[in-house]
Amino acid sequence: MNEDSDLIINDSFIVSMRGKKNPVNPNLPYGWQIEKEHTRSGKVEDTGIIFLTNRECPFHCLMCDLWKNTTDETVEPGSIPKQIKWALKKMPTVRHLKLYNSGSFFDVRAIPEEDYEDIASLLENLETVIVECHPRLINEKCLKFRDLLKPDLEIALGLETVNRNILRTLNKQMTIDDFRNSVRFLTENGIRTRAFILLRPPLLSESEGIHWAEQSIDFAFNAGVECCTVIPVRAGNGAMEFLSEKGQFSIPEIHSLETVLEYGIRLNVGRVFADTWDLGLFSNCDSCLERRTNRIIEMNLNQKIVAPVECECNKERRTYTE
Ligand code: SF4
Numbered sequence: 001m002n003e004d005s006d007l008i009i010n011d012s013f014i015v016s017m018r019g020k021k022n023p024v025n026p027n028l029p030y031g032w033q034i035e036k037e038h039t040r041s042g043k044v045e046d047t048g049i050i051f052l053t054n055r056e057c058p059f060h061c062l063m064c065d066l067w068k069n070t071t072d073e074t075v076e077p078g079s080i081p082k083q084i085k086w087a088l089k090k091m092p093t094v095r096h097l098k099l100y101n102s103g104s105f106f107d108v109r110a111i112p113e114e115d116y117e118d119i120a121s122l123l124e125n126l127e128t129v130i131v132e133c134h135p136r137l138i139n140e141k142c143l144k145f146r147d148l149l150k151p152d153l154e155i156a157l158g159l160e161t162v163n164r165n166i167l168r169t170l171n172k173q174m175t176i177d178d179f180r181n182s183v184r185f186l187t188e189n190g191i192r193t194r195a196f197i198l199l200r201p202p203l204l205s206e207s208e209g210i211h212w213a214e215q216s217i218d219f220a221f222n223a224g225v226e227c228c229t230v231i232p233v234r235a236g237n238g239a240m241e242f243l244s245e246k247g248q249f250s251i252p253e254i255h256s257l258e259t260v261l262e263y264g265i266r267l268n269v270g271r272v273f274a275d276t277w278d279l280g281l282f283s284n285c286d287s288c289l290e291r292r293t294n295r296i297i298e299m300n301l302n303q304k305i306v307a308p309v310e311c312e313c314n315k316e317r318r319t320y321t322e
């Protein structure tokens with residue numbers, strides 16, 4: 001991809017590119033949903049997700065648009081338990097629940113520590129609770145929360161990519177060693193982990209995007225994670241559109257997501273999922289989008305390779321010479 005040596009990617013550049021936040025209510029989650037997931041037991045089960053409203057993440061990663069549904073200030077103590085209670089009442093009964101807070105659950109300016117006990121008591125009928133956290137915010141607080149929880153705690157960590165230059169460019173403010181150390185700390189303390197891995201972050205060609213996503217899956221499993229989710233990178237936060245106009249970012253193709261998902265499943269060392277949100281964005285071919293989407297969903301749910309989709313667009317697929 002094109003180089004632009006004048007471009008300095010840092011907090012102020014990324015923040016300066018942003019549009020407005022969405023209005024949010026600190027007493028309500030900004031969303032919830034139920035999705036099917038191939039669980040650790042090998043069964044496909046309903047998993048609830050609550051998208052908590054809370055203070056914006058202190059990091060400013062280049063590709064992140066999660067700040068859109070956050071507050072500027074820390075929410076009042078009691079607000080997060082209120083949000084969870086509200087969502088649990090709305091959703092059907094589930095055994096597994098993701099509490100995603102557009103940042104780090106163990107960032108005490110996002111989730112007040114004094115709420116841990118009330119949160120844990122709301123979750124006592126569950127089997128698994130999954131929260132997300134930046135690897136550098138993994139510490140003793142995770143153990144404190146684990147001790148309060150009846151269900152198993154699992155923590156999702158953004159590895160993003162093991163290409164060190166790209167990871168630096170993403171402004172994630174961490175190294176792959178930080179990631180490895182956090183996974184080790186959690187594993188030693190009986191907490192399972194999953195990794196978020198990006199497919200084709202900026203400055204990579206399509207084939208490089210595939211290569212580094214596969215390398216990242218290898219690294220994550222070697223570090224000790226139990227599960228990987230591959231996320232095709234999209235625009236939507238201002239900074240990514242800017243890079244796209246400069247020729248430094250292109251969204252990946254749905255074919256590449258299939259390739260990386262197949263690779264991960266074939267490793268047969270842990271569950272590997274592809275993020276299926278808005279897959280139409282990554283396809284230019286109306287005649288196979290639905291079949292490819294169904295294929296990806298089926299591979300996610302069964303963790304088995306499904307026969308490839310035959311379509312003219314396989315021939316037309318770019319030959320990765322860019
Ligand atoms: S750490 Fe996560 S939530 Fe925070 S800016 Fe980076 S990607 Fe977004």
Ligand SMILES: [Zn+2]
Pocket residue numbers: 285286287288289311312313314
């Ligand atoms: Zn096609």
